[in-house]
Amino acid sequence: MAMADFLVKAPSAGRGPIEYTHEDDALRIFGFWVFIATDMVLFASLFATYAVLYRHVGHGPGPLQIFDVTGFATETFILLTSSFTCGLSTYSMHRGQKGWMMAWMVVTILLGISFISFELSEFITDVAQGATLQTSAFLSAFFTLVGTHGAHVSLGIVWMTLILIQLAIRDLTPTTARKAFVVSLYWHFLDIVWIFIFTIVYLLGEMS
Amino acid sequence: MLHNAENFASHFFVLGNPMIYGADVSILLVIFGIVFVLTYYKKWGWLWREWLTTVDHKKIGIMYLIAALLMLFRGGVDAILMRTQLIMPNMSFLKAQHYNEIFTTHGTIMILFMAMPFIFAMMNIVVPLQIGARDVAFPYLNAISFWLFFFAAMLLNISFVIGGSPDAGWTSYPPLAGITFDKGPGENFYLLALQITGIGSMATGINFFVTIMKMRAPGMTLMRMPLFTWSVLAASIIIIFAFPVLTVALTLLLLDRLAGAHFFTIFDGGNPMMYVNLFWMWGHPEVYIVVLPAFGIFSEVVATFSRKRTFGYASMVASMIAIAVISFFTWVHHFFTMGAGPGVNSFFAVATMIIAIPTGVKVFNWLFTMYQGRIKMHLPMLWAIAFIPNFAIGGATGVMLSVAPADYQYHNSYFLIAHFHQVLIGGTVFGMLAGMYYWWPKMFGIILNERLGRWAFWFFNIGFYVCFLPQYWLGWMGMTRRMYTYSTGMGWSLWNFISTIGAYMMGIGFVFIVIEVGYSILYGERDLTGDPWDGRTLEWSLPSPAPHYNFARIPEIAGRDAWWTIKEARRKGDPVVESKPFKPIHMPNDSGRPFVLSVLFFVFGFSMVFTWYPLAFVAFLGILISLILRSFEYHTDHTLSVEEIRHTEEAYGRV
Amino acid sequence: MTSIEHHLEEHSGRSNGLDSTGMDEKHTPWNHIIGFSISLVLTVLALWMVLHHIIHAAVLFGAIMALAILQAFVQLYFFMHITEHHVPQWPFHVWMLTLGVTFTILFVVASIWIMSFGAESY
Ligand code: HEM
């Protein structure tokens, strides 16, 4: 769409990857990178809050009492793998292999769902032990930071599913390719955020 | 049953206050009036097609402008009420609680629902025209931003008659704003309204960043961009990095209030000061978000009416970028007295003083631009010139406040109130008014009446000093902010009296602006040239008001002050004629979804305020569904044919 | 073009229009495999270091943060193709991310500093 016929600065139109075919789509990809920058600062604020409050356990349990190494390690490896399969999906897209692309997306979604399930069961265990959002500042910060990431992943799952459907209906076009590429950026970004949750929340918790 | 309903109603509606009954009645009357006029003149379809569904940046800008002026009125009424209460000692015009509510809504509305939409108005109307673009990068998103802002403003304002206004100050610090001390729904209104408008602002920041980075006409390099566009770029960068912090601060406080979390409570490890920290991490950059576009406007106005190119263009750009970055390093100056220790206070005090330097550079550049210029004193220029001494005083008192030990004396006194009004009114409001006068012809094809404008200017400008200079003294004499009354023996009575007179004068100034607008619409001079001020930048090369596609042909830019260069060439007898053929133009389709989406956000916010979770959930689902529908929408644009363009251009007499 | 970029161009198949026609016959996405392997190694390393408390806590924390940052770059580089040149005026998104990282560090570090209430001076 956007009035982009005068966007002369787009180099080598038509020679780049499929998602950059139309300048308009290039514009959206660029916009999404900027969105990622805002989301990064959003997580920064949550990390800052966690860093300030994580020792404030009040009368509740501390990190050591509630973190379960196998649990969070499993979550981490699942999410890392999903980032890899998501990358493979983009890879297939660039080779025009729509079937593989969609297959890898399905794998990514399934991994995403299992990540969320593990996280939910972790939360449920915590709550069952009496470690809730209302218990202490540490737990408020913990559930909010990790939960915000989880909400992002859940949204990513829904989003990727929608794009999968559009791929099935509309085939691999520059527009659907752009959409798939953008959601892959989102997915990889969430993986980066998780790496820091893994380090600052869980590993640091194990060290305390 | 009946008793329950009565009980509910007495909490839901704000009862027992004659002023609020008056407001209820006038709100109902206004609504009936609007509905009646629209129905009588059969304008509902027009309203929907031309405005509610538009994605045209110029129309969105105009809607922002109207909303900002209305909110300036609401915030102004609040101000007048407060000043009336303080005109004499021991007044009982407003009760303490009522005063609390009024300074809270005044501050919140002025910053988030007046200053922000006012700068968005100017950005929307001007930026695409200045860079030779046909719209912003994401027009649909732009419409969403506007409607989110609009319904958030409605959400905050409705608290006046339903549920009760917020009353913990525009900063809403816990623990006062926490559930323990503030049970009522007022604070929820504050939190949710700000949250919703914040999402819209964030989207606007991204949108204009991408627009300016990617959609400039060929030949317009970064260093050929008009300074207003530069200021918007700098402000967008600040928005992008500051607003997420506000989102988090508000969410956490909301979690404290609604879900029983312990971020900012006093018990169970919570730390209220973390909220203060987060709030100002956004809050300080925010003041530069609202003042940088004003700086940009002054640069345009001063250059145009001095008939010279801007002095020190590169240093103007550099100082704006410097301000944008350093503005993230100063936030602690809002809470030096919290006791964060000498290391922290020194660091942030020095950073604050440093940021004054680029600002000073800009002031000198404006002065040098005027120096030896052939100055034409039209209304925009009048406001621009009045801004300079204003901002010099505001800047000087700001540096005084930045001296951390001295701030222990000034903090939260009327000295502070005087300081920030000096920069917010003298900087932002003067800038926006200058911009409004300057671009009014471009928006509506009408030049605002000069004589009435001068009356407004002098009332507002003199009233400003009369109102706020005494407040510096009051601060020194120990009068603290947010004080609803004071006793006779303090020695404050005279200064407070003078201050209130000044506030009334500013009120009269505002009334003159309203009269001026009305008069000019009826009898004002029409701008037929498209270039009433002999301007320098591209927007003046278009007819007023500009056609919906802006540029029939995208111009090629050869230097700074693009339109001036072309005019110079023509004056020298080299007729720069446009001979390139018209080409079909892609334009985005209008859509009603941004409006519907924002209504759903309003419903979501409103039900969260009263913790009606089932309804909130339904609204949330609605929001998701409208996003999904958009995702499946593929035909989002249409093409204007060459004939259509030629036809429109002929109507403007431009073929 | 640096040698590593060249290497990527060869193996990732993300470089030109030919790919989308599927004419490129190299089928192994080395680029992604390398990235994935590095990220696995870094994660396991961090986990191992912490579970065995190999060094003094402060140093250990510095070390695992360094690993996390490294891993973020792996994602950005191997999966998100941040250095991709097809983006018009490509460096601007890198600038924005750089600014974002700057403010991220600022917000976290300064908040900790501020909220320690001058503990450093006592
Ligand atoms: C029309 C002229 C104005 C007058 C007469 C006025 C007057 C006042 C008064 C009397 C207060 C309350 C002081 C107190 O009791 O602590 C106040 C607070 C405030 N004003 Fe204004 N004001 C005006 C315009 C503005 C504008 C244009 C802005 C912003 C763009 C603004 C922003 C604020 C803020 C942020 C507060 C602090 C509210 C709080 O304490 O939470 N004001 N103003």
Ligand SMILES: [Cu+2]
């Ligand atoms: Cu500040």
